[in-house]
Amino acid sequence: MELLRRKPFVLDPQADPVAQARALRALGPLVAVELPGGVAAWTATDLATAQQVLGHEDLTKDPAYWPDLAEGRIPDDWELIALVRGAAMLHQGGADHRRLRHLVSSAFSRAPIEALRPRIEEIAGELLDQAEAKGDGATVDLREQFAYPLPVRVICEVLGVPDTAVSELRHRFDRLVTPQQEGGGAGDIRVAVADIYASLGALIEAKRAVPANDLTTALIQARDDGDRLSEQELVETLFLVLIAGHETTINAITNTVQSLLANPAALARALESDDPDTWSAVADEGLRFSSPVPHALMRYAVKDTEIAGVRIAQGEPVIASLFAAGRDPVRHERPDEFDFTRPTRRDHVAFGFGAHYCLGARLARLETEIALGTLFGRFPGLAPAGEPDRLSSIALQGFRTLPVRLRPFEGVPRN
Structure with missing residues (x-):
């Protein structure tokens, strides 16, 4: 195979x-x-190629088409296994993907999401009230006290997860997405996944008893009223909605705040700006x-x-480097500058x-927009309070901690 003949770039x-x-x-x-574990793959590095890879009709998300996985050459304890194998829509193609996506899509359409705006604003305000209670000039970890709890509380309310289960699930998701930080490695991933599935199973039983x-x-009603959703698909769909419903947003918020603090x-x-769409543009x-x-x-x-002039053999895995695509100099002038007024x-x-x-x-874009507008509306003089601790992850790009100082507005310095 051509992939195995190439000298790979090691993703660190x-x-x-x-x-x-x-x-x-x-x-x-x-x-x-x-990839970690010595797994070889192709990756798209610019925007046009990334879009081609992500939308290509001859590339599927169904891992049954990956011979290395199907034939046991990818171990069950591979640290990325939970992100490439499962019964949820993320790992399906064709009709199965459309069926699973349809069952969830109405909850994330424009009207229901916009209806959440007041509640998201309320939660954001409550979290900043707690931060403000520490006093002017206080130092806080913005990820821990704001960026994390905001989307977690929102997605748990959408799913109907009780408050008593939120902190438990949070700890388990932390172990799943950053296991190397705790030294548990792949074994820690297996434990985290098993624990999350157990929590989701208990949630399903509680909701069956009291809808x-x-x-x-x-x-659950889609599962129990017909054969459109298996029990495994039900659990894994909840798993996907939970993790996708907060991890991306946490990092979107912290990454953008850090970018603004680094670009005064x-x-x-x-x-x-007096444009009401300013914080939406900043989020984008x-x-x-x-x-x-x-x-x-x-x-x-699949064949x-x-x-992009490269032959991909049947069964070879392909990824897309989204961070690199976002900085594509062909599509964006001065791509390494933060400019929310850019038309692209x-x-x-x-x-x-x-x-x-x-x-x-x-939902993620709305949460990020509200988070930024609420945060800087309350603390326009927000300032860094030390070096942030960056995540070490192939799957996520962001910070484990983001220390900031809450201070009254004293004018914002300019470069």
């Missing part, structure tokens, strides 16, 4: 994402890479500038296919592209 989860993106693009539009007006009850002139323009630029998902995993060639700010693939475009993109 601890690498500087800007430098890594630049190095990937320099190698070409479709590059052989090595409510929430997405979990709606999916851009922050000043945002604070001085944040997604382009610093995609919360650095690499979209994983698609497989020999050519993309929405030309990115941070939420994917094609049939698997992120179902929760509308």
